[in-house]
Amino acid sequence: MTRLLALIALAPALALSACSAPPAETDPAPRLARVETVRGAESASMREFVGRVEPRLSVDLAFQVGGRLSAFPVMEGQIVPEGTVIAQLDSTDFARAVRQAEVQRQQASQNLERQRILHERGIASDAALEQAQTEHDLQSVSLETARQNLRYATVNAPFQGLVSRRLVDNFTTVAAGQPVARLQDMSELRVAIQIPESIVAVVDQSQPADIHARFPFLPGQTFPLTFRELSAEPEPASRTYTAMFALPGDLPGNILPGMTATVMVSLDSLTGNAEPALVRAPAGALSAAPDGGFRVYIFDADAGIVREREVEVGPVGGDSVVIRHGLEPGEQIVTSGVSALYDGMRIRPMEGRNGLPAGR
Known part of the structure; x- marks a missing residue:
């Protein structure tokens, strides 16, 4: 009897409890995130x-013939005009070769003239005249070569320039083609x-x-x-x-x-890009967008939430990246842990790199 009276007394309370609404769910706590202010990047492309x-122009000067240096008048660091004598070889042997070639050509000229006279008189054959002409031509070439070698015994400056280095010492015996001095066009x-x-x-x-x-x-x-x-x-x-x-x-x-x-x-x-970079942001602020591009999360300080925004990325330098489109200097973005964010998510800024509360 006592148990029945107790159940009757609890019935109104159970009915009232069944008719009441369930308790409301509480909002999740804001996520702690690092927020930084993006800065201008006027010189980001530098x-x-x-x-x-x-x-x-830099030229290593050399003789086209070999011999012993007899004169090396220029000094290192000297500016020389075009045509200046840089170095000279002992020309004794070359001058002797020229005189020898001159004598041989003179003999060949006399022999050629004699063969012409004999040919005109019908004494010398055509073959003898042709042989004399050939010998004269060969001696002429030999004389030209001897004179050219004599000229090659002197090296002149092909242009006005700086003697940056003497590559050998005077009185050195050098081979043909061996550099003796370096001349630079200044x-x-x-x-x-x-x-x-x-x-x-x-x-x-x-x-x-x-x-x-x-x-x-x-x-x-x-x-x-x-x-x-x-x-x-x-x-x-x-x-x-x-x-x-x-x-x-x-x-x-x-x-x-x-x-x-x-x-x-x-x-x-x-690169011919007339459009300058706008801002520079930490590389950690980027996350991959579904279309293959990049996006960042803008912090709305008044609402305490973040908003997605797609950006166009420029050159990367160190731990920062140039943002060509999508951001303006002074905007605040989340710079770490962006993979866990979503559009409209509530966050609580932590201290930024400058040691001050972000968003202040």
Whole structure:
């Protein structure tokens, strides 16, 4: 009887509990995420290369005949005009050969004249006259060769240039073709840099390029460079291509071949891309989009959520990447753990790289 009365008393409470609504589900806690502000990348397309100063032309001068040096009047570092005597061989033997050839040709000329007279009188045969003519021609060639060898005993400067190096000492016996001095054409100095194939593949040589050089001994000064040539074959070891640029003619310092320079190249101008990069963002902010592109997550500080946005990616440099389209300087993006995010997800910013709360 007591149990029945207790059940009757609990019935109204059970009915009220059955009619009440289920408790509401609580929203998940915001995800902790690193948020950073993207910065402008006005100079993001600038690259620096180590360059080497080169002359317009460098020639190793040599004799075309062998002999012993008798005169070597030029000094290293000397600027010589075109036609200047660089070195001379002892010409005694060459002069003797010229005199011998002159005597032999004179004899051949006298014999030829005698055979003509005899042929006209019907005494000498046609064969004898032809033989005399042939001997005269051969002696003429020998004389021309002897005189040419005498001229070859002197090396003259083929152009105005700098004697950068004497490769032998005076009184040395040299062979034909052995270099004795190096002459450099200083009428136009150039800077050579090594460019990777990834840049060479998109170079537009018809576009004026924004390229400058600076030297460590001329601080605060930059000099515009003019494109001259690009090698068609890469270096075997580095697989890079040599590009040559001309320096201006009014350089203030004593710039010499072999000096190093820092060459600053605008990739946008080199490749003919007129549209500059807009912003630079950490590479960790990118995630793959379904269409094969890239996207980032923009942080909406007022709503406390992130929004997906597709972006166009440009050159990558180190741990950052150029964003050509899709972002503006000053916007805030999530820079780590983006694979776990989705559009509209609530996040709580953590401290950024600058040590301050992100989004402030």
